[in-house]
Each structure stands twice: as C-alpha cells, then as structure tokens.
Amino acid sequence: NLFERMGNRVFITDNGCKAFEEFKNKDYDIVISDYDVSGLTGIELAARVKEINENTLTVLLSGWSLGDIKIYDRLIDFYIAKPFNIDDLLQGIAEAMPLKKVINNS
Numbered sequence: 753n754l755f756e757r758m759g760n761r762v763f764i765t766d767n768g769c770k771a772f773e774e775f776k777n778k779d780y781d782i783v784i785s786d787y788d789v790s791g792l793t794g795i796e797l798a799a800r801v802k803e804i805n806e807n808t809l810t811v812l813l814s815g816w817s818l819g820d821i822k823i824y825d826r827l828i829d830f831y832i833a834k835p836f837n838i839d840d841l842l843q844g845i846a847e848a849m850p851l852k853k854v855i856n857n858s
Contacts (some may be wrong), residue, residue, distance in 0.1 A: 754838065768792025772800050779805060782845065786834075787814035798827040809848055811841070 756762050763774045769791035775783060783801050785794035792800070798810040810827060815834040830844045 766790065768794070768797040772797055775801055775808075776804065780808065782809045782811065782849075784811040784813065784841075787812055795827060802827055809845065811845060811848075813841075 761778075761780070763771070763778070763780070765771050765774070766789055768785065768789045771783070771785065771789075772792060774780075783797065785797050787794040789797075794812045794814070798812060801808050801810055809829050811830045811832070812828045813832055813834055813836070830848045832841055832844055
C-alpha cells in the first residue's frame with residue numbers, strides 16, 4: 753500500500769513464476785521478493801530478473817538464515833532479514849537506487 757500511495761506501479765503475488773511473467777511483460781525498476789515463495793525462490797526470481805535487465809534493483813526479504821548472503825551479490829542488490837522495519841526497507845532501497853544509477857551511467 754505504501755508503494756502505491758507513493759505513486760508507484762505495484763504488482764503483488766505469492767508466486768515467483770507469476771512475478772517473473774509480470775516482470776517480463778511490464779519491466780519494473782524494483783523487484784522485492786521473499787525468499788520462500790512458491791514457483792521460484794526469491795533468489796531464483798532475482799537471477800531471472802537480472803538476466804533480462806541487470807539494472808533492476810532486486811530486494812530479498814527472508815526470515816530464514818541464508819548464511820553468507822554476499823555469495824548472491826550479483827543477484828541481490830539489497831537484503832533485509834525479517835522481521836524488519838518498513839523504514840529500514842525504504843532506506844535500503846533509497847541507498848541502493850542511486851548507487852545502481854551511478855554505476856550504470858558510467
């Protein structure tokens with residue numbers, strides 16, 4: 753709801769395959785996914801998103817211990833463990849977005 757109120761186009765689903773199909777058809781700037789969704793895990797979804805558009809910001813949420821998340825640094829731009837504060841999510845996205853734009857415009 754917050755992202756919609758901010759004027760963003762939002763698509764919500766509990767299925768990674770459906771999310772990927774939506775992404776392929778409409779190309780979003782940010783993909784936020786939980787790790788544990790049906791169809792594709794959040795990491796698998798991020799990998800497929802990056803194959804289509806490496807500039808898309810990928811955010812992974814998880815209540816699971818994923819070990820060293822740095823091994824996914826080419827797939828996941830921002831990781832946040834659950835439970836989390838929405839302000840932490842927004843701050844992480846805000847910090848990651850300008851960095852991606854600077855890198856991609858170099």
